[in-house]
Amino acid sequence: MAVPPRGTALEAATSYVLGIATGAALIPALLDGGLLHWTAYLVILFFFHQVEYLLTAAYRPDTLSFDNFLLNHSTAYHAAVLICWVEFWCEWWLFSSSWKRPGAVSAIGLAMTVGALFTRSLAMRTAGANFSHLIETEKRPKHQLVQSGVYRYLRHPAYFGFFWFSVGTQVLLVNPVGCMLYALASWKFFAERIPYEEALLHDFFPGEYTRYCARTVIGIPFVQGHAARTRVPD
Numbered sequence: 406m407a408v409p410p411r412g413t414a415l416e417a418a419t420s421y422v423l424g425i426a427t428g429a430a431l432i433p434a435l436l437d438g439g440l441l442h443w444t445a446y447l448v449i450l451f452f453f454h455q456v457e458y459l460l461t462a463a464y465r466p467d468t469l470s471f472d473n474f475l476l477n478h479s480t481a482y483h484a485a486v487l488i489c490w491v492e493f494w495c496e497w498w499l500f501s502s503s504w505k506r507p508g509a510v511s512a513i514g515l516a517m518t519v520g521a522l523f524t525r526s527l528a529m530r531t532a533g534a535n536f537s538h539l540i541e542t543e544k545r546p547k548h549q550l551v552q553s554g555v556y557r558y559l560r561h562p563a564y565f566g567f568f569w570f571s572v573g574t575q576v577l578l579v580n581p582v583g584c585m586l587y588a589l590a591s592w593k594f595f596a597e598r599i600p601y602e603e604a605l606l607h608d609f610f611p612g613e614y615t616r617y618c619a620r621t622v623i624g625i626p627f628v629q630g631h632a633a634r635t636r637v638p639d
């Protein structure tokens with residue numbers, strides 16, 4: 406089958422059709438096997454990656470590429486996904502009749518992933534053209550500091566959504582090892598990325614970003630922002 410060119414609407418449409426067709430074919434068999442949580446995980450993961458691409462296509466078509474699916478962003482991500490799949494299937498094989506079954510824990514995980522996906526999508530929509538998957542190191546003339554909507558309360562709603570989504574997927578799968586691994590790996594990633602991004606934003610919007618930081622929270626436990634470089638004007 407011919408592969409559509411990268412970064413085009415045809416590519417997005419093809420992946421949608423393939424994803425939905427494959428998913429639709431698998432879902433009845435998975436549900437018959439009592440794998441409601443695994444099915445929900447696959448569906449929500451599919452939507453997560455699609456939404457990343459489609460919102461970039463809508464608001465930042467200038468940066469659009471296959472990378473915006475966030476499928477190939479790091480080896481660590483692929484390793485984490487592999488470990489969580491291995492954990493799920495080993496535990497399912499051993500404990501499918503007891504604690505590994507879908508129940509209250511997976512319902513909490515599902516609520517976490519849906520809430521986190523919603524928050525991240527809302528952030529991308531609110532930030533619009535000011536959002537980019539790669540941190541911009543030069544201020545574009547049209548770059549404005551977004552302080553409305555979900556950014557009124559959360560300083561990094563997209564990162565907040567990503568962090569809780571990643572942990573939520575492991576709660577949904579009732580993966581104790583995956584929960585710890587994803588929480589630690591995501592935490593480390595954002596504990597390094599957020600201060601770096603904030604240092605740049607202090608430079609882009611001197612004073613204004615400091616005042617904005619003072620009235621907003623990050624929402625990822627124990628992650629600190631970057632202290633202001635400039636004095637807050639009186």
Ligand SMILES: C[S@@+](CC[C@H](N)C(=O)[O-])C[C@H]1O[C@@H](n2cnc3c(N)ncnc32)[C@H](O)[C@@H]1O
Binds near residue numbers: 538542549550
């Ligand atoms: C991947 S986006 C993440 C945005 C934000 N940290 C969040 O979690 O919602 C990274 C880009 O967003 C920009 N950015 C972050 N916060 C912003 C804000 N409040 N207003 C405008 N641009 C922002 C940064 O300059 C960076 O290039």
